[in-house]
Amino acid sequence: MKHLSRLNKYFLKYKWWIIPGSIFVVISNIFGVVPAQVIGYAVDLITENVHVYNLFSGFNRQEIVYDIFSSNLLYFGLLVVLLYILRGLFLFFMRQTIILMSRHIEFDMKNDIYQHYQKLSLGFYRRNNTGDLMNRATEDVNRVRMYVGPAIMYTINTFVLSVLIIWSMFDVNSKLAIYCLLPLPFLVIIIYYVNTLIFKKSGKIQERLSDLSSFVQERFSGIRIIKSYVREDYTRNMFEIQSNEYKKDSMSLVKVSALFYPTMLLLIGLSTILTIYIGGMQVINGNITAGNIAEFIIYITQLTFPVTMLGWVTSLVQRAAASQKRINEFLDIPPDIQSKSNDETEINGHIRFENVSFTYPDTGIQALKNVSFEIKSGEFVAIIGKTGSGKSTMANLMMRMYDVEQGQITVDGQPIKALNLKNYRGQIGFVPQEVFLFSDTIKNNIAFGLDQVTDDEVFDAAKNASVYHNIIDFDEKFETMLGERGITLSGGQKQRVSIARALIKSPKILIFDDCLSAVDTKTEEDILQNLGKIMQGRITILIAHRISTIKNADKILVLDDGKIIEQGTHNELLSLNGAYTDLYNNQLLEEETKGI
Incomplete structure (x- = not known):
């Protein structure tokens, strides 16, 4: 979690989203656990009323017992429905706070990363390729967002629901609760082992994805060279090799996850078997009622969700940690060129x-x-x-x-x-040796160095760069959209547009x-x-x-x-x-x- 500690500043900033969201989690889970107790009472009521109903067999009072039984059953049914409606309402509030907060943090992170990238010197960009930079600001940030949103939400949800369920179990019968929870230590050991594997494999997958993104970005930029030298088949084979390496690592991670989830479900199944067996003996001994067994089975079923989420959340956290580590590597690089004067x-x-x-x-x-x-x-x-x-x-x-x-x-x-x-x-007005024009209009490329310019200033700059007459020959004139890196223009035209961009600054x-x-x-x-x-x-x-x-x-x-x-x-x-x-x-x- 040391890599993810950098996110604490965002949590502090959005604390008034996290606090209400956490409260909504607690309330929604309370309304999720109470129905199990209501159903337990309902099962006991059914058992007792059936017994009483049979006692009055052949008497007129049997219809009265039946009417009371029906009304009570309807009451408990409506109560369960109401509790689940309230739970759904607070689950909605929970998602509207925590998930929306994660989107705000994602927005802030991308801005912070982009701002930091712009502060770094040319030497940094000579050492790192564009595809890797883009991948860290997109794919890695998205994985971190899954941590600050869904992972945190389900972690709180899992913890609160587990505590409420376990407390309710012990409140009913301690012996039965202990037997039901016996498989949990084994689950903790499995999770710890899988955590380590997921973290290592996630970091490797992100590195592969960066390499793949860099390869594709570079090949698309040099598509004219590829076509000129008839190297389409060669580049396709190279791409296939890169893709296979990425697929190989991804499948390795999938295999770990595929083994993890069935193991968890097996342990949950063992808990259910123990509940029925030990609970049945407790009912025979008169320590608990049949309704308590039904209540325990519901608790175990409810525990399936947090246990399953525990594995999913673990995967999200480990992937986010691996991605945040990659992001931190660049964020920790101080700008070589710093301005000390204002x-x-x-x-x-x-x-x-x-x-x-x-x-x-x-x-x-x-x-x-x-x-x-x-x-x-x-x-x-x-x-x-x-x-x-x-x-x-x-x-x-x-x-x-x-x-x-x-x-x-x-x-x-x-x-x-x-x-x-x-x-x-x-x-300073600078015209580089390697001209770079943006995928924008000619007018906006010329006016790039200033916040506000008039059309006349753009026209004068173009005239001074001896490119004005070339531009007005285009159908859209100065509103002509340029392709990537100004591919629409000839070499000389690109140079002159670049000169106009420098001259307009005076x-x-x-x-x-x-x-x-x-x-x-x-x-x-x-x-x-x-x-x-x-x-x-x-x-x-x-x-x-x-x-x-x-x-x-x-x-x-x-x-x-x-x-x-x-x-x-x-x-x-x-x-x-x-x-x-x-x-x-x-x-x-x-x-x-x-x-x-």
Whole structure:
């Protein structure tokens, strides 16, 4: 139960649902036990009246006895019906409080998990796949809900009903009660043994389900690659292997449950046999009446429900504990990137890297090595280098997606760690190398970075990104729905919509991470001209591979193997006749070759 202790805060929050629900459980069970006593009295009454009726055989009084007997029997019958109606009413109240509470807790848990996920750094998402994250926030939460709702409700119900029944049994006859309850210790031992098995198997099943969900999610995302390489049969076979592993573990759990329930029913049957045998001897000895035996049989029948529920509840609790353990594993991960300031200030964008080194914690790859440079407010700075030289890492560090391990990054003279992270990122426009668009309208994708925007602002952003004319050619124009990851658009259109999403924010710092690779030269020039007007007096950082894209930059940083090997303007770097010049000459040669 240590894993489930995290749920105590929710129980405290919804205490005014649990307390009335528990009271309704007690009342409903009182109305459930009393009918057994009424039936016991009724059986004794029948026995006595039959005896009296036979004594008056041949006399007129026999009809009077019969009328009294009939009216009393009707009275007891109506009383039993009334008691069960009252029990049903309070059972309804019980479910309306406890089950509804479980839905509220489920809602709170999903929100808390999602909120915590959003606080975690990029490194967390590099280490964990999407399918597993989704499974913990859905399937695992649903299993926990079965604990906070049905499991708790039936646990209270089982405990109260068992106490009332056992107390009533001993109140009638202690000897008979002891014999009836003899099989219970064996049941406790079985439950303890099965608990352990269910907990282990439930945890393994949830892991299998996460793997299966991750596999399916990844294959659906890459369906175009699968079809292009004609690998449908291969992926189907892989899915079948994963499914068989999940089925194998699930069937193992089912076998444990299948053995558990018949064993419980067998023990209940033994109790019934003992009741009839020992009770019959007690009736012969005159210690109890026949009505008491009927009462005991009803008690045993009623005990069948809590005993059966005990096994089911045990399974629910163990599955919930296994799921909560998986949820806690991620909830216990503290965010790597934390904001200690609440001040909201407008930045000018003076960025300085001072001897910055960075190694990715999940791979151990050192991306930057002792990097130092300065970007002043209003500058257009370009970063160029070979693949894997650390360009994207530099952009991630500027946005504080990761924290540096050595050196320091300052913004307007303040350490980047001292800034209000939400306020700081809100003033940055970022266009990633791998464009991601949501399954929504084009308009909403462009307006994603702001809470409120006008149509004119969306149109202007699209024009500045040179994508406006493409959009209005669609039948639904800006209301066109995009497929998953923007699959409706071409590569260049997706990049330009992503650029429009960054420009609409009017950011103080604009970072382009090689996002013009799928754009033709003419469109690229139009976008860069628009940027020159929009970003006047603000910082623009452009990561690119094509020198034609960055030749007009105020400063160009040349990266190689995580180090800045050259920096300066286009002409200054050419005069050095170094790495930048080699890149420039190679690209000129490629263009000439293409022209031929």
